[in-house]
Amino acid sequence: xxxxAMAFKVAAVGxxxxxVGLLMLAGGVKIMxxxxxxxxxxxxxxxxxxxxx
Amino acid sequence: MELVQTVIAxxxxxxxTIGHVIMWFVGIFFMYLAIKKDFEPxxxxxxxxxxxxVNMPITPLTGKGELIYIFYHYGLExxxxxxxxxxxxxxxxxxxxxxxxxxxxxxxxxxQLGVYVAFFGAILLGFDIKEAASIGIIGxxxxxxxxxxxxxxxxxxxxxxxxxxxxxxxxxxxIQPPIMRLLTTEKERKIRMAHFRPVSKTERLVFPLLATALxxxxxxxxxxxxxxxxxxxxxxxxxxxxxxxxxxxxxxxxIVTIFLGLSVGSTMxxxxxxxxxxxxxxxxGLIAFAASTVTGILLVKVMNLFLKEKINPLIGxxxxxxxxxxxxxxxxxxxxxxxxxxxLMHAMGPxxxxxxxxxxxxxxxxxxLK
Numbered sequence: 001x002x003x004x005a006m007a008f009k010v011a012a013v014g015x016x017x018x019x020v021g022l023l024m025l026a027g028g029v030k031i032m033x034x035x036x037x038x039x040x041x042x043x044x045x046x047x048x049x050x051x052x053x
Numbered sequence: 054m055e056l057v058q059t060v061i062a063x064x065x066x067x068x069x070t071i072g073h074v075i076m077w078f079v080g081i082f083f084m085y086l087a088i089k090k091d092f093e094p095x096x097x098x099x100x101x102x103x104x105x106x107v108n109m110p111i112t113p114l115t116g117k118g119e120l121i122y123i124f125y126h127y128g129l130e131x132x133x134x135x136x137x138x139x140x141x142x143x144x145x146x147x148x149x150x151x152x153x154x155x156x157x158x159x160x161x162x163x164x165q166l167g168v169y170v171a172f173f174g175a176i177l178l179g180f181d182i183k184e185a186a187s188i189g190i191i192g193x194x195x196x197x198x199x200x201x202x203x204x205x206x207x208x209x210x211x212x213x214x215x216x217x218x219x220x221x222x223x224x225x226x227x228i229q230p231p232i233m234r235l236l237t238t239e240k241e242r243k244i245r246m247a248h249f250r251p252v253s254k255t256e257r258l259v260f261p262l263l264a265t266a267l268x269x270x271x272x273x274x275x276x277x278x279x280x281x282x283x284x285x286x287x288x289x290x291x292x293x294x295x296x297x298x299x300x301x302x303x304x305x306x307x308i309v310t311i312f313l314g315l316s317v318g319s320t321m322x323x324x325x326x327x328x329x330x331x332x333x334x335x336x337x338g339l340i341a342f343a344a345s346t347v348t349g350i351l352l353v354k355v356m357n358l359f360l361k362e363k364i365n366p367l368i369g370x371x372x373x374x375x376x377x378x379x380x381x382x383x384x385x386x387x388x389x390x391x392x393x394x395x396x397l398m399h400a401m402g403p404x405x406x407x408x409x410x411x412x413x414x415x416x417x418x419x420x421x422l423k
């Protein structure tokens with residue numbers, strides 16, 4: 001009985017951690033991509049011929 | 054006369070048992086799968102031959118200080134080989150499709166549910182909780198993670214779990230397609246997915262650092278595997294480390310693959326292996342694998358209820374960690390129904406997400422059970 005109780009706890013925490021971990025990573029990737037694209041856009045704007053004028 | 058008797062007593066013939074001969078056939082069977090059927094020959098040839106070799110009686114191979122024992126002790130018991138394999142896999146992995154569409158990470162998560170199905174199945178069959186965790190992780194279809202976890206929690210079943218994991222990884226093209234066809238309609242199999250956006254070099258460079266930080270903070274136990282995986286991936290994206298990348302992808306990966314195969318095969322000696330336990334482990338491994346395929350596909354079907362742009366459910370099965378085989382299987386099955394449907398790069402997203410998902414699942418088992 002003790003083994004089953006422990007097993008359910010382990011499974012519940014494990015499944016939650018997998019989903020939370022990958023959700024966090026997905027969120028982190030979205031934020032990272034946003035800032036990377038922002039930085040790329042700013043670089044393009046700065047290096048475009050119009051900005052020299 | 055006495056000398057002749059001594060010589061005869063020191064031959065393997067006198068010590069040969071039926072168990073040894075059975076294991077020879079097991080080794081030959083794995084080599085047959087590798088050579089004739091082309092099932093993961095890089096792994097099954099050294100594993101199969103090692104099984105054959107170590108079941109030669111009274112050979113100085115697996116005793117303390119002997120050749121294959123040294124590979125096993127320093128490679129597997131010290132958990133070095135799985136980490137270096139992950140370095141090589143990271144160097145070979147393209148995270149672009151996953152970075153372009155981070156939703157795919159959820160498919161990698163859902164495919165890990167099969168791990169827990171087998172976990173409970175193993176407890177039901179009488180395995181203790183640590184052994185059950187080591188058997189369950191086979192469902193992630195990730196050989197190095199299976200070895201890493203099993204060595205940590207239940208080293209006494211390392212041989213069976215490692216061989217089961219690599220055998221099922223090799224049999225992905227056989228096991229998955231019938232399940233994929235059973236769970237999807239023809240209309241769903243023909244869903245075409247939009248091209249994903251191009252991913253910048255900066256994103257590819259930042260991703261390994263981001264992933265290392267998030268995963269190691271969440272599950273510190275898995276830092277050796279994830280850390281080496283991500284540094285391998287960083288080598289792939291950084292200009293100027295071409296030599297390191299080439300070594301990680303080729304020479305180093307090939308060397309440790311040889312030692313891995315020999316070490317894993319060496320755990321399958323007749324006296325340890327010929328009992329009902331490995332048969333249960335193989336059976337549970339198959340359940341784990343099939344359940345992971347099922348849960349991956351089912352999550353896509355659930356997600357499609359809420360998404361405007363539908364995901365082809367065939368890529369859900371690629372959420373297991375058999376990179377890139379599972380992604381290729383998704384492409385192949387889709388191709389049967391629509392030759393112009395190119396799913397491979399879309400399937401790589403969940404495929405690589407599955408690698409991370411399995412590592413997190415293993416890390417949580419270690420945190421709670423070690």
